[in-house]
Amino acid sequence: MSLSARRGTTIAPAAAPSESVLAQIGRFDHVTRLPNRLQFIERFESLAQPDRPSMLVLVTLAEAKHYNEILRALGMAFAEDFVRAGAGMLAALLPADAEIFHVSVLSFVTAIPVDDLAQAPALATVIAAAFAGALEVNAIPIKTKVGVGLLPVDVSQGGAESLRAALVAAQDSRRIDSGFTFYDHRSDAAHLRAFRILADLPAALAAADQLTLHYQPRIALQSGQCHAVEALLRWNHPELGPISPAEFVPLAEQTALITPLTDWVMSTALQQNRMFRDAGHDLRVSINASPVNLSEAGFDDVLLHRLEALGLEPEHVELEFTEGTLATNSQRTVQQLTRLRQAGVTVALDDFGSGFSNLSYLARIPADVLKIDQSFVRPLVDASHDDFLLRQIIAMANGLGFRVCAEGIETEYAYGHLRHLGVAEGQGFHMARPMPAGLLQDWLEAR
Known part of the structure; x- marks a missing residue:
């Protein structure tokens, strides 16, 4: 049917989703269908195990500039496939009972039990090594430029602040040969400064002195x-x-x-x-x-x-x-x-x-x-x-x-x-x- 033939056609609006459906949609990432940042913050306290210390492991797949280059060169659908492939590789490396939260476009976090909060878990080495090579997406090898940040779970810090600190550690890890690092308050202080x-700066521009x-x-x-x-x-x-x-x-x-x-x-x-x-x-x-x-x-x-x-x-x-x-x-x-x-x-x-x-x-x-x-x-x-x-x-x-x-x-x-x-x-x-x-x-x- 031509556009001119359709001009008089009335299109019935789709039925609006219920509030409960919308609420559930807002709790999962639309690309990976994994629980999102909102769920991580809500369930943060439950990630701490009563009889054993836990460690947050945050993995960010690429720097924003690198991701934008992928997006520009290969398109949005491929970029989403890249994110899904990264999530799939991470899931394959984690214990079967580990839950992954998709907390930003390129970042995933999980909590794992550890024996010593001062020591990097062996899993961090495994993750960094696995992502050091290319990630194959639709038969195209893509460099990930991954960062792995480590942070002991401390419920008193709250989910949002813990997530921010783990992300700082992941960003810092890109400058370290091992590919992973603990949160460092000195580095964080520089970010906060x-x-x-x-x-x-806007107030300084407006001020006279x-x-x-x-x-x-x-x-x-x-x-x-x-x-x-x-x-x-x-x-x-x-x-x-x-x-x-x-x-x-x-x-x-x-x-x-x-x-x-x-x-x-x-x-x-x-x-x-x-x-x-x-x-x-x-x-x-x-x-x-x-x-x-x-x-x-x-x-x-x-x-x-x-x-x-x-x-x-x-x-x-x-x-x-x-x-x-x-x-x-x-x-x-x-x-x-x-x-x-x-x-x-x-x-x-x-x-x-x-x-x-x-x-x-x-x-x-x-x-x-x-x-x-x-x-x-x-x-x-x-x-x-x-x-x-x-x-x-x-x-x-x-x-x-x-x-x-x-x-x-x-x-x-x-x-x-x-x-x-x-x-x-x-x-x-x-x-x-x-x-x-x-x-x-x-x-x-x-x-």
Whole structure:
């Protein structure tokens, strides 16, 4: 029958399931039909055996990123088959009377009796070894990337908290050769701190006294003049105290918070550069951009609009990015960096040499400045230091037309040696430490 013939047809609604049926549906996982997280929490106390200690064994089949890759490449039906195959393998490894709870998309938990709560049960080794190989799903071998977490059953902790702790242990186990580990409160404390940092960051963005920018002068090594400053983010948490950007920025990059955070840095740095210029200081302010920012459509428009609104020229700002930025969304990133350069914004490749440096990128990336990572510079304390790699980086960068900046200059010898090697500019404690905007103005006026 055609669609046009069906238009006048009335379709009777299906009979609604009863409340009791709905309640039962909500107590079992729809993929494996195993009892779910709700049942685990309700029945948690009964998992503790009165005459023998019990151990929770939580198995998570894969990391979310790996599972999403399976889902994208092979489809939802195959991904569900993967989960069912994992549940089947786990069931085959457990005692016949062990009950498995399917507590999240990729995680299963069971409780087994043990003789010693301080010793990992032999079953943990068996499970980790079984999942170390590929799991065959519809004749396709799939790597599981399994994690096995262990936690003694303690009814006073409650089911929900015990489940969370066991999951932390399973996540930690992926970094351990054995493939399984006990819950570690120190590792958990780090997870909880990370969660709190992310939870408190929106309030910090809204507050007037938590986030600040400090500025580290960039010095032209031949003349000794300060022509630019790098804006460095600082967070003074009202309870946790100072939090390093090396801790909270990577966390923000994993969430949508990186966009308002970078927006705050950009807005504040440009406003303070307007203040510096009004006071007679001809400075270029360098702002660090996250790979996430540069992969977002419209980032270039926002920056250029902010400059225009404050009466600043594109030449008054520099944008720093790391090598890994190009791997996030290379085409859009390159397009935005190219447009900003064409508008007059200086673009700098930051921390060069700190990670995997893809040399083939260097001839193609839209950048003006190459900043040598401080790991190459800090060892320069005297003439005995082997500077072979440093010399090659400088020669290569100069040959490709980059202006070279050295980070981490901490000694007079390093300053003079880098100047001799043809480095155009640098920054480091030898010249000046990062300082708030007001102190920077005093520093500039005292020179």
